[in-house]
Amino acid sequence: MSNKSAVHCINPNCLRPYPQPWGNKFCNSCGAPLELIDRYVPMARLGSGGFAQIYTVWDQKTQTEKVLKVLVEDSPKALELFAQEAAVLSCLRHPGVPKIDTDGYFQRYWSDSQGQLNLPCLVMEKIDGQTLENILQNYYPQGCPQELVFNWLTQAADILEHLHQRNIIHRDIKPSNLMLRNPSPIAGEQLVLIDFGGAKQFEKTNISSESRSTKLFSSGYSPPEQIAGVNIGPAADFYALGRTMIELLTGKHPADLEDPLTGEFSWRRQANVNPVFADLLDEMVSEDARSRPANTAILQRRLAQISDAFSSNVGQTSRHITPPVRTTAPAPISTFFWELEKTLQQAFTSSTNIVRKIIVFIFRAIVQLIRACLDTIWSMFLTCIGAGIGTIIGYFFAYRTTWGAEVGEVLSEQLTVLLANNQSILGSEILIFAGAGFGTAWGLTVAGGYGQRRRFLVASLMGMISYSFGWFILQLFTPKDNGEGLVGLILAAVSLFILGLGLRSHQIVHAVIAAFGTAIPFALLMSLKLSSNLFDLFRPTNNWEELWLKIAFFGLIGIFISFWLGVSYYLIVPGLRLLGWRK
Known part of the structure; x- marks a missing residue:
């Protein structure tokens, strides 16, 4: 159950939006209505994303917590993208996409001392879990195991199939926009694609044309054609997804893997990856969109072939993410010698690696x-x-x-x-x-x-x-x-x-x-x-x-x-x- 102790006012002009007593219909500070469409009660602010403020809300109809996005930017382009996100999410039905109710998109109108306010609101399912960005930073700063990354890529491809079949592209795939639900006994950890603020419809007949598209991109993840603002298609999502998976494998932001001299994208030496899997990722991040997989069916077929090449059962890697566990020493009698031998081996290996890295660094610098x-x-x-x-x-x-x-x-x-x-x-x-x-x-x-x-x-x-x-x-x-x-x-x-x-x-x-x-x-x-x-x-x-x-x-x-x-x-x-x- 949620801790229903206070209410948060969503009026951006309110001087003291929190805390408001639970049960209040109107804000004590600005007088704005607190209960939204007689159903949702904002409880706490989670942060901000783009032009929106994000809150947790209590749904009095379903008695569950949900997420509320409130658009605080009144520009026509921001309104268009916000309405576009609501329209996209309303037509998607997939466990890897946040759900919204039929009345989840609405407008709130009221007047205050600063004039008439119109706040578009979008209520969606709350995803309990961590983003892949958090998992990478907290548990695998040197890079995630390839089995985990392969499993996430397989799930992401399934989500993109659902989107692309409906002629929808996400346009902003990156580690912070991919979440893992907390594991359930039935489904395990389900990957969820979030933040559909940049999603849009595409027409298959116009993908190769030179028509312009809204310029929206994330540095390091978006493909060249998206940065240039030309018309894009599913290949743009494959590029961003490929770069995301490479970051998860290497632990390095994609921009850090580009040669500052030539601009060449080189990552294979930074991770221990099956060559067939690495070949697929290289195709996904090709500069030329025509060299990437043409559609999700081809991508999923390639993933199935790679799965057979792995010696371990990749499907079993959908386990709860926990920090690596240290092993214990052998029998107590030999503990001292075992530790000494282990320490000497590690010291020798470390010193050798350090010398090798220094030599390689100096050679590359020259x-x-x-x-x-x-x-x-x-x-x-x-x-x-x-x-x-x-x-x-x-x-x-x-x-x-x-x-x-x-x-x-x-x-x-x-x-x-x-x-x-x-x-x-x-x-x-x-x-x-x-x-x-x-x-x-x-x-x-x-x-x-x-x-x-x-x-x-x-x-x-x-x-x-x-x-x-x-x-x-x-x-x-x-x-x-x-x-x-x-x-x-x-x-x-x-x-x-x-x-x-x-x-x-x-x-x-x-x-x-x-x-x-x-x-x-x-x-x-x-x-x-x-x-x-x-x-x-x-x-x-x-x-x-x-x-x-x-x-x-x-x-x-x-x-x-x-x-x-x-x-x-x-x-x-x-x-x-x-x-x-x-x-």
């Missing part, structure tokens, strides 16, 4: 350092070459074509009026900047470093746009040779350039480091008055002989960009990941 240096040097070389070639191409279009002259004339007239300054503006120069941006982006993309997605077209366009924007920023400064214009040009162009480059994560960090790292050397040179000829860059260029300064300038910019990207990608971002900043 290899990664060499790779990082070579990667950065190669990027610096190609970026410098690309910037120089792009500058020449831009110069050709600006001063050797009638089209360039027309563009320059229009820009000169418009910007002179717009900016209202006394300096002459040569619009054709923007084509040189655009060409330099194009060449820089092309060279850096060809180098392929820093975990890029190598989007040649997008990177080239963003290079042209960012450098052209930097040229425009330069025109805002009067006079141009005071140094501020150059710094503004570099900060604007480089930061926008990096954001469009196609890096896989921490784009803002890379942009800030590269922009300031590139601008600071030029700022120092100007403050020390060591670059008096640098401002010739901003004067009109009408012959090939005067072009060399621009080529050198943009080539140097490309070198600095590549260098600071290397610093950011190989040093700063891995440090941020260690501190917990994963995206």
Whole structure:
């Protein structure tokens, strides 16, 4: 029986929501109704999830405890997702999915001193048990036995079959959203999938289309297509489920299993897993959705085949989770020698493993350092070459074509009026900047470093746009040779350039480091008055002989960009990941 001693007010504006005397119909503090639809009585707040507050409630009709979710965010998207969760749960009937009653979704309306309140409410079955995240942290921090994980995967596949047959995808599978009910004499420990706030209907005919989907993802678990916001299908759930099972096997968050240098996902050395089972998990977490199991029937068939390959009876692993039990020593007479031998063996094994791990760590660190240096040097070389070639191409279009002259004339007239300054503006120069941006982006993309997605077209366009924007920023400064214009040009162009480059994560960090790292050397040179000829860059260029300064300038910019990207990608971002900043 529940401890029915007090009532909790669900009014988010209530100054003293708890405790309210049991039996009260209205809150003593704010006057809000306490009993919901003459049936549910909130007893205690469990916490918050997303845009909702979560409470335990007493169902006076069934005389049982249940869970109440109250939406406190009034945005249209939050209301849509909340109603979507209620609609999804109402059509599911599976022991691995929380049940809701026919009247479990309702609205509560009342007025208080702060205005009219409308709180959508959802009452669902209370699951007594632990999440797989808690089990991993409390009992198996180094990773769960593969038999347990295989059993959980089998149960999860059965739940997904129930969902996918009804064209429903969960979209947020992870250890904290999978629970084990407390064991019962009949069913044992039943896996339950919770938090359907991101669940949605999908149409099988549109899975491969390029239509957009609501952007909802969990870092480390969601597949690339879901992060990109394109249309997704059941394969997205398989990816998240596979990464969840790998975390349970290794005891490490999926993001920690990605190589910070290459982005490669490598986990097999972190767990002792049957190779056939590991092959299935690798297929489930494939970057390409087409390489994952096509449907739950295929996944379940593969699981049945793997079950036969296990030497032990996997079905018997659905036992209550308890901490490992230590074994006792042999007969009392030999206890001392047994303990001594055991201690020496453990010490020798431990010291050997420590030495081996240190050697492997040092070797890997040296290899990664060499790779990082070579990667950065190669990027610096190609970026410098690309910037120089792009500058020449831009110069050709600006001063050797009638089209360039027309563009320059229009820009000169418009910007002179717009900016209202006394300096002459040569619009054709923007084509040189655009060409330099194009060449820089092309060279850096060809180098392929820093975990890029190598989007040649997008990177080239963003290079042209960012450098052209930097040229425009330069025109805002009067006079141009005071140094501020150059710094503004570099900060604007480089930061926008990096954001469009196609890096896989921490784009803002890379942009800030590269922009300031590139601008600071030029700022120092100007403050020390060591670059008096640098401002010739901003004067009109009408012959090939005067072009060399621009080529050198943009080539140097490309070198600095590549260098600071290397610093950011190989040093700063891995440090941020260690501190917990994963995206």
